[in-house]
Amino acid sequence: MDKQQLKQIIDRCHQRGQRVAVHFCSHVPEEVLTAAGFAVIRLTHLEDVADISPRALPGNLCPVVKECYSICEDPVLKDVDLILTESSCDGKKKMYELITPQEKLWYYQVAQGSDRAYVAPLIRSELGYLIRMLQDRFGAQVTEEGLREAARQANAERESVMELMALQKAEPPAVWGAQLYEAWRTAQANPTCEERTAAYRQQRERLASAEHTVPADAKRILLTGCPLGGVYRKVLQAVEENDGVVVCFENCELAKSSVRHTDTEAEDLVGALAECYRNTACAIMAPNDLRFALLLRLAEEYRVDGILDLTLQTCHAYTVERDKLSRFCRQHDLPYMAVETSAGDSDVGQLKTRIAAFLEML
Amino acid sequence: MSISLPEHFSEFAEARQQGFLAVKELKESGKKVCGTFCQYTPAEIILAAGLYSVGLCGKSAAPIKTAETRLPANLCPLIKASYGHALEDSCPYAYFSDIVVGETTCDGKKKMYELLGELKPMQVIHLPNLPDYERSLDMWITELRAFTRGLEEFTGEEITEDKLNEAIEWCNKERVQAARIYELGKYDPPAITGTHMRDVMEGEQYIFDRHRKYEKLKEILDQCEADWHAGQGPFAPDPCRPRIIISGAGLGGVAEKTVNVLEELGGAIVCYEGCSGISSRRRLVSEDRSRDPIVRIAEKYIEVPCAVVSPNTRRMEQVADTIDEWKADGVVSLTLHSCNPFAIETENIRRVCQRKGIPLLHIETDFTPGDEGQIRTRIEAYLEMIRKKKEEALYG
Numbered sequence: 182m183d184k185q186q187l188k189q190i191i192d193r194c195h196q197r198g199q200r201v202a203v204h205f206c207s208h209v210p211e212e213v214l215t216a217a218g219f220a221v222i223r224l225t226h227l228e229d230v231a232d233i234s235p236r237a238l239p240g241n242l243c244p245v246v247k248e249c250y251s252i253c254e255d256p257v258l259k260d261v262d263l264i265l266t267e268s269s270c271d272g273k274k275k276m277y278e279l280i281t282p283q284e285k286l287w288y289y290q291v292a293q294g295s296d297r298a299y300v301a302p303l304i305r306s307e308l309g310y311l312i313r314m315l316q317d318r319f320g321a322q323v324t325e326e327g328l329r330e331a332a333r334q335a336n337a338e339r340e341s342v343m344e345l346m347a348l349q350k351a352e353p354p355a356v357w358g359a360q361l362y363e364a365w366r367t368a369q370a371n372p373t374c375e376e377r378t379a380a381y382r383q384q385r386e387r388l389a390s391a392e393h394t395v396p397a398d399a400k401r402i403l404l405t406g407c408p409l410g411g412v413y414r415k416v417l418q419a420v421e422e423n424d425g426v427v428v429c430f431e432n433c434e435l436a437k438s439s440v441r442h443t444d445t446e447a448e449d450l451v452g453a454l455a456e457c458y459r460n461t462a463c464a465i466m467a468p469n470d471l472r473f474a475l476l477l478r479l480a481e482e483y484r485v486d487g488i489l490d491l492t493l494q495t496c497h498a499y500t501v502e503r504d505k506l507s508r509f510c511r512q513h514d515l516p517y518m519a520v521e522t523s524a525g526d527s528d529v530g531q532l533k534t535r536i537a538a539f540l541e542m543l
Numbered sequence: 544m545s546i547s548l549p550e551h552f553s554e555f556a557e558a559r560q561q562g563f564l565a566v567k568e569l570k571e572s573g574k575k576v577c578g579t580f581c582q583y584t585p586a587e588i589i590l591a592a593g594l595y596s597v598g599l600c601g602k603s604a605a606p607i608k609t610a611e612t613r614l615p616a617n618l619c620p621l622i623k624a625s626y627g628h629a630l631e632d633s634c635p636y637a638y639f640s641d642i643v644v645g646e647t648t649c650d651g652k653k654k655m656y657e658l659l660g661e662l663k664p665m666q667v668i669h670l671p672n673l674p675d676y677e678r679s680l681d682m683w684i685t686e687l688r689a690f691t692r693g694l695e696e697f698t699g700e701e702i703t704e705d706k707l708n709e710a711i712e713w714c715n716k717e718r719v720q721a722a723r724i725y726e727l728g729k730y731d732p733p734a735i736t737g738t739h740m741r742d743v744m745e746g747e748q749y750i751f752d753r754h755r756k757y758e759k760l761k762e763i764l765d766q767c768e769a770d771w772h773a774g775q776g777p778f779a780p781d782p783c784r785p786r787i788i789i790s791g792a793g794l795g796g797v798a799e800k801t802v803n804v805l806e807e808l809g810g811a812i813v814c815y816e817g818c819s820g821i822s823s824r825r826r827l828v829s830e831d832r833s834r835d836p837i838v839r840i841a842e843k844y845i846e847v848p849c850a851v852v853s854p855n856t857r858r859m860e861q862v863a864d865t866i867d868e869w870k871a872d873g874v875v876s877l878t879l880h881s882c883n884p885f886a887i888e889t890e891n892i893r894r895v896c897q898r899k900g901i902p903l904l905h906i907e908t909d910f911t912p913g914d915e916g917q918i919r920t921r922i923e924a925y926l927e928m929i930r931k932k933k934e935e936a937l938y939g
């Protein structure tokens with residue numbers, strides 16, 4: 182998505198009388214916004230936004246944080262109705278405080294673990310505060326039935342993402358990881374849950390009948406780590422130009438957010454939603470056992486040959502977790518390698534060399 | 544004059560070295576030691592559990608190499624040094640700690656604790672991300688209760704309300720005393736140097752006899768006041784001397800090349816702001832014994848002015864107030880390499896300073912030598928600029 186497209190989407194939603202919320206993180210409970218009648222856009226990356234982060238942020242920050250800041254300060258967000266921030270990693274949560282003006286923001290609080298007694302009650306209470314804010318600020322009503330329906334839609338969307346990715350379970354995988362990711366990106370640019378679900382399904386159809394060009398001996402790679410944001414191109418290229426193919430994206434954009442599920446039949450729906458969000462296998466959770474379990478499961482399902490852990494500079498949540506993850510992979514005989522990158526092209530050569538060496542070893 | 548000041552200050556300044564023996568003796572007498580890292584650690588609960596607490600924040604570059612076998616190189620030196628010490632058993636305080644308490648403060652630390660937990664018995668307390676009574680107090684109380692239970696299981700002894708109440712009242716007494724140190728900086732010229740303030744704050748973590756420590760410190764503070772009134776304070780009167788507030792956290796390993804240099808070059812550090820700064824010392828835990836002590840402890844600690852919470856409006860208000868109250872001419876923000884929360888928050892503090900019309904200097908450094916020269920030059924220019932501004936205001 183680029184600025185022009187985003188602007189069109191915002192305008193289109195407004196024309197049909199729909200408010201628009203944007204956010205930047207898998208921890209944000211989109212269901213509540215959907216139930217309140219909002220279009221919801223998770224902005225993982227905006228193609229042509231000008232990097233204005235040097236005005237306010239330290240240079241060594243992770244590129245995702247810098248980009249979020251630049252997006253929030255860009256005139257393109259002038260017309261959105263709500264920016265939902267979240268206290269996930271240090272970089273993001275502190276960056277949000279520098280955005281001016283602050284009036285459009287709502288600070289959603291994320292728990293720092295999944296295995297503690299406080300977590301479910303905290304999520305539940307944060308959902309409550311969010312609902313109240315939507316009512317106070319916008320007069321938007323969130324009914325129990327509306328929330329249930331939104332949760333059903335969100336479940337369907339998540340399933341459609343997992344089904345899209347499941348194309349790669351085939352041997353050889355149906356398409357290149359880069360094709361899959363582009364397909365995901367195109368569909369993800371839709372502003373509502375239902376539109377996105379339909380788009381993912383469509384993309385799946387399209388790719389399923391596309392020409393199969395991945396050779397049978399390509400090394401099957403599971404990509405894990407930080408959000409891919411603006412670095413996906415160079416990373417996927419480095420893998421796929423070196424006899425590898427990404428079969429599974431165990432990151433924020435795809436699997437991490439989409440393996441979650443809400444029990445929409447539960448009597449206590451808010452509790453079920455809290456349970457869903459508690460199950461986020463993200464490194465800001467300490468400990469993050471869920472990620473290890475998820476990774477193992479996906480590695481088996483997608484019969485992967487190697488794990489590539491991609492981290493972004495000074496994303497301490499993911500970089501510090503590398504040590505544990507590498508030991509875990511060794512323990513399970515999964516070849517593992519970590520690479521670190523940032524925005525820009527200066528490390529393309531180095532990335533290629535390192536990734537090629539890893540792939541050769543497999 | 545009965546006591547000589549430098550001697551008493553040096554007792555605090557050298558407490559970390561001397562404390563090695565003290566902690567060994569403690570252990571030999573069967574006492575249990577609890578290692579801590581952070582101002583969010585509720586001292587009251589540890590005291591009520593009958594444990595002796597000791598600060599474990601790394602301050603030296605030596606263990607960093609070892610740490611980097613496990614941790615990314617591009618991580619704050621405090622985190623690496625703290626973990627490195629435990630990994631190579633090179634810090635007697637970490638070595639003698641029977642239990643270690645960590646908090647989910649910054650990402651680096653919270654993730655490092657997962658690794659530290661493989662080496663040491665640990666209790667990790669989860670913090671709220673949002674420093675808001677209404678939205679976060681419940682979860683914070685839940686965590687403090689879990690922590691209390693954890694310590695009870697560890698020591699095998701109940702932490703009764705009485706014990707907590709006593710601990711609360713004692714820690715308040717210490718807090719009032721600690722706030723007095725900073726009050727001395729309000730004098731014009733200040734009645735204590737910022738370097739001595741630091742020596743005391745750093746050293747006090749390694750003196751285990753709380754009552755003796757209290758008395759010693761009282762003597763020092765009384766003496767400082769008496770000296771000042773007798774015209775013998777540490778600073779000669781100088782209406783243009785830049786009065787500086789230091790802001791930041793985890794300064795132990797970098798104070799020499801920053802704090803000391805600032806004063807050597809003619810500035811006066813009048814107050815510290817940040818987790819071990821003034822605002823933490825000023826607010827006490829409520830002593831209303833009719834209310835649940837854990838709730839009262841939670842109410843106080845949710846206000847720790849650390850950069851890891853967001854939005855941190857309260858800290859910004861406190862910075863503004865501290866500037867006014869201490870009549871500061873400048874704020875120096877000291878941050879450690881790749882410390883995201885404090886580095887980013889420095890921008891917000893800069894905006895507060897801008898509104899107050901005073902300059903902010905941001906120094907980012909780590910525990911290794913090499914940048915002293917550059918830091919000195921920047922401090923020099925900064926102080927000169929402030930001095931000139933004051934001279935112009937005074938003499939036209």
Ligand code: SF4
Nearest residue numbers: 243245270272407496
């Ligand atoms: S990659 Fe890491 S530092 Fe960057 S936004 Fe995500 S969690 Fe934060």
Ligand code: SF4
Nearest residue numbers: 619621649793879882
């Ligand atoms: S200095 Fe910053 S990164 Fe280091 S431990 Fe403190 S808050 Fe964390």
